[in-house]
Amino acid sequence: MSYVIDERLTPLYVINIYDEHMPFERTKQLFAEVDKLLAREGKFGVVMHYKFDEAHPENDEFDKEFDGNLDDDDHHHDHKHKHEPGAAKYQKAWLSANRDRFAQDCVGMAIVSANSKFVTFYAPLANKIMSRMYRCPGAMFGDLDKAMAWVQVRLPQPVE
Numbered sequence: 365m366s367y368v369i370d371e372r373l374t375p376l377y378v379i380n381i382y383d384e385h386m387p388f389e390r391t392k393q394l395f396a397e398v399d400k401l402l403a404r405e406g407k408f409g410v411v412m413h414y415k416f417d418e419a420h421p422e423n424d425e426f427d428k429e430f431d432g433n434l435d436d437d438d439h440h441h442d443h444k445h446k447h448e449p450g451a452a453k454y455q456k457a458w459l460s461a462n463r464d465r466f467a468q469d470c471v472g473m474a475i476v477s478a479n480s481k482f483v484t485f486y487a488p489l490a491n492k493i494m495s496r497m498y499r500c501p502g503a504m505f506g507d508l509d510k511a512m513a514w515v516q517v518r519l520p521q522p523v524e
Contacts, residue, residue, distance in 0.1 A: 366390045369397055375408040376515055377401055384416045388448035395458050402462060407469045409515035413476040413508055463499050470500030471518035474511035477504070 366386045370378040379394075386394070401408070466473075473494050477483050486493070487504040494502020501518070505511040 367394050369394075369401070371401075373512075373516075375404075375406060375519060376411065376512070377408065378411045378413060378512075380413045380415050382415045384414075388451045388454070391451055392454065395454075399462075402465050407471050407520050409471045409519055410473045411476060411508070411511050411515055412473065413511075414478075459497065467499030470498060471520075472501045472503070472515045473498055474502070474515050475504045476508050476511045477506065480506055 366381070366383040367390070368380045368382075370380065379398075383390075475486075475490060483504055483506040490502045490504035494500060503511070503514055505514070
């Protein structure tokens with residue numbers, strides 16, 4: 365099990381990621397499932413919960429990989445993340461194909477990590493990164509409840 369999508373709070377989708385380096389085939393399955401969610405009508409929010417960080421919450425390897433360049437979309441060719449061949453290209457193509465849908469209907473995307481150094485470093489940049497990648501507001505949290513609340517207040521409230 366490398367991920368589980370929790371749809372109990374639809375249109376808020378919680379994607380729990382259990383493996384830091386998902387196999388390419390599993391990544392393609394995740395994108396296929398997200399495609400089905402994106403095919404639904406209306407506004408939605410996403411919480412990406414990196415569960416693997418809970419096993420090593422103070423790992424500081426992330427800052428050795430970040431070159432600080434957010435504005436160069438092509439800088440990914442020399443980064444140190446471990447991808448299977450074709451995975452980065454597939455992800456980039458998927459993102460390009462779905463940006464308009466995110467821009468139109470995503471009310472917010474929150475990232476949750478137990479790694480406090482990671483959260484402290486990226487939290488101030490999260491909105492810029494998410495806006496650039498997904499074209500929707502973004503935030504980073506160390507606490508799942510705070511992330512859920514942040515997205516839920518952005519969702520349209522049902523008319524009673």
